Amino acid sequence: MSLDPTLLAAGLPALGHICLVGAGPGAADLLTLRAVKRLAEADVVFYDRLVEPEVVALAGPQADKVFVGKEVGLHSWPQEKIDAAIVAAALSGKRVVRLKSGDPSVFGRACEEIEAARAAGIPAEIVPGVTAASAAAAQMLRPLTERGLTDRLVIATATCRPGEAPQRLSTSLTPGTTLALYMAMHRLHLIRDELLADGIPAETAVEIVSGAETRRQKMLATTLATVCEDVTAAKVGNPAIVFIRIPKPALQTALAEGTVAAC
Structure with a gap:
């Protein structure tokens, strides 16, 4: 996503973009072409516990890769912390990919992250995956x-x-x-x-x-x-x-x- 010149001229931070990408069930070759493109363009990728390493590896060399996995009973990355992290990254002008196993819209907690983006005025997108x-x-x-x-x-x-x-x-x-x-x-x-x-x-x-x-x-x-x-x-x-x-x-x-x- 290109930086907004009106924001830059005003001395205000340029908004980035948040994209919830479906990583599918495991195999990297089940990703959509759009998912691969968003990963290649990302500045930072926040990925789940069940996302396979070969899928994370599709992110470009410029991308920071941040593990935000959760397990039952273990919440080092509770949902509120993930919401805050992806919003903060996008507010700094970064292209953010939130990489979720399966399809983000099927038991993927997509609603909370989309609402966090909306509340901050950040453009957001969902790229579906194979559930x-x-x-x-x-x-x-x-x-x-x-x-x-x-x-x-x-x-x-x-x-x-x-x-x-x-x-x-x-x-x-x-x-x-x-x-x-x-x-x-x-x-x-x-x-x-x-x-x-x-x-x-x-x-x-x-x-x-x-x-x-x-x-x-x-x-x-x-x-x-x-x-x-x-x-x-x-x-x-x-x-x-x-x-x-x-x-x-x-x-x-x-x-x-x-x-x-x-x-």
Whole structure:
């Protein structure tokens, strides 16, 4: 972004620019061309814990690279501190890239950072990325929706703010639904017990992809009844997407009998 000559003439600091860039699930070659361009142009890149090193490396040699990762229970970089840092950098005239894993608009805390930019009068932009559910489904060669079988996709998080009651996930699992759960592994026992108590069949298919599009990738196909034991045995951990599918009943029976194809 070029510096505003009217601001310079007035002796006032020139505003920079804040761009929230989706880094995708891991592999650098899944970034959009626009994301690569913004990284190459950046003066400073603030990047998350789950962003792979090869993605950070796409930033130009002129860019300062600042790690602002957070983990559950560890908040050396709480959201308010990140907001203040990116705003301060942009107010000094820098082109700021806030590099987020996946897509910034899918559980990426983009709202807080965009509002911070707006409050400071700083131009801002979102560059979308491949979200983890899409990448995980692609790695399984299993579409997120399947014609006539699952024609409804629900993306949800199993994590809520402290003090809030978690949502009843069974309300989303109507027939014909694929439920893609983010941040669910730490509550998997509770989720399983809740769904079984709410009448979701024990034989319901559950698929989990951990570390999609990274060297740590693992995939697991199991059932609701045995998911917790199978996750432990397979050593599947975070970050992961948990897929739960409830096909339409008539087609589910036809598929089992082999009279129709899924796709």
